[in-house]
Ligand SMILES: Cc1cc2nc3c(=O)[nH]c(=O)nc-3n(C[C@H](O)[C@H](O)[C@H](O)COP(=O)(O)OP(=O)(O)OC[C@H]3O[C@@H](n4cnc5c(N)ncnc54)[C@H](O)[C@@H]3O)c2cc1C
Ligand SMILES: *[C@@H]1O[C@H](CO)[C@@H](O)[C@H](O)[C@H]1NC(C)=O
């Protein structure tokens with residue numbers, strides 16, 4: 001069976017994980033990334049449960065561990081910066097680490113680890129995307145944004161939450177299946193030297209008006225800043241996605257004078273070059289494939305950061321998709337004709353996993369709806385539980401966990417365990 005020609009649109013975590021497995025199967029893989037280079041920004045992410053196992057099967061344990069973030073704990077502070085609660089990480093090295101998992105890593109580092117593992121077996125094309133496609137008898141023909149065209153056996157949309165591939169696959173007139181959950185999150189980093197005796201810690205402050213500020217140190221010379229603002233503040237209304245200056249202005253309007261380090265954080269935000277604003281949303285597609293076109297990662301089934309499972313879902317999905325392609329289309333018994341059946345099998349196998357991960361995530365039940373406005377008590381507890389899931393703090397997260405997907409185990413596929 002000759003290798004398949006596969007086009008992956010989107011060079012994020014999902015796209016690269018899939019490229020990794022497909023080149024193991026000796027297919028001919030092209031990754032198309034709209035940006036002029038790999039997008040290595042993004043803050044701290046983690047792998048959980050089946051995601052850890054999938055990463056291990058890629059043979060990447062050592063490379064991953066070399067970049068893991070060593071976090072010591074999390075503090076909640078009041079408007080004067082006084083510590084109200086401190087949750088240390090368990091550094092015993094045994095069992096779970098307590099409040100942060102041992103599989104925390106910066107998004108860009110994980111992306112780089114996978115790209116390095118793929119090496120030169122994948123053709124990367126930057127600054128280009130797919131404008132349209134047509135399914136043909138034995139393949140799919142794509143038109144590129146630069147006017148060129150190409151023919152492939154499989155076209156994969158791994159182009160993130162706002163996937164154009166998804167829109168093209170669904171066709172004109174079909175509403176995009178994105179549900180906005182009512183929370184905006186800003187992410188950026190700040191060059192800031194660690195002080196004498198200062199821990200590698202996170203610090204969270206909840207201001208009135210359901211505004212949350214969070215800083216987190218992952219390196220001796222850099223911290224991460226997270227700002228969360230619910231829809232009710234109105235600041236983001238009318239600001240277009242990707243209008244970074246507009247997004248920064250909206251956050252500034254919302255957070256100036258909010259207490260704690262708000263004003264300092266605003267100055268840093270204005271100067272930041274890696275600012276990224278997420279409109280917390282889920283993506284729910286009734287089908288992840290159509291013929292030879294298939295959706296992977298946030299493009300198909302974004303569970304939102306509220307589950308803490310976005311990266312795990314991307315990595316596990318890539319493993320299953322590659323596994324089914326291997327089973328149906330690679331090796332002696334495989335055939336190109338089996339591509340649509342392979343893509344359907346991926347949808348069937350992986351969907352029960354995503355259904356569990358996304359269970360109960362909707363605009364009414366999110367933890368941000370429970371952010372206390374003035375009164376502390378039960379509301380605070382509820383909020384903290386949810387926030388802990390977002391921040392992936394083990395001890396709390398277990399109580400509201402989306403990680404523990406039951407009755408589903410990572411399928412075994414021939415040749416897909418690279419542990420040495
Ligand atoms: C810049 C950035 C920063 C992020 N920061 C965080 C974070 O701090 N915390 C967190 O939990 N999650 C973050 N995420 C989201 C997180 O990476 C995903 O939820 C998860 O890893 C699933 O990955 P994905 O590959 O499906 O999507 P993504 O990681 O979003 O990757 C999609 C890729 O496709 C590319 N792309 C988009 N449109 C097109 C197109 N039309 N043609 C070609 N390529 C296209 C994008 O540039 C990107 O490289 C970030 C995503 C991005 C893109
Ligand atoms: C891929 O090619 C290599 C080198 O030719 C070969 O050793 C390996 O068995 C092939 N893998 C598969 C899954 O066909």
Ligand SMILES: *[C@@H]1O[C@H](CO)[C@@H](O)[C@H](O)[C@H]1NC(C)=O
Nearest residue numbers: 090091092093094095096098
């Ligand atoms: C840390 O974890 C280990 C192993 O699970 C446990 O025995 C120990 O009591 C924990 N320490 C703290 C301070 O929680």
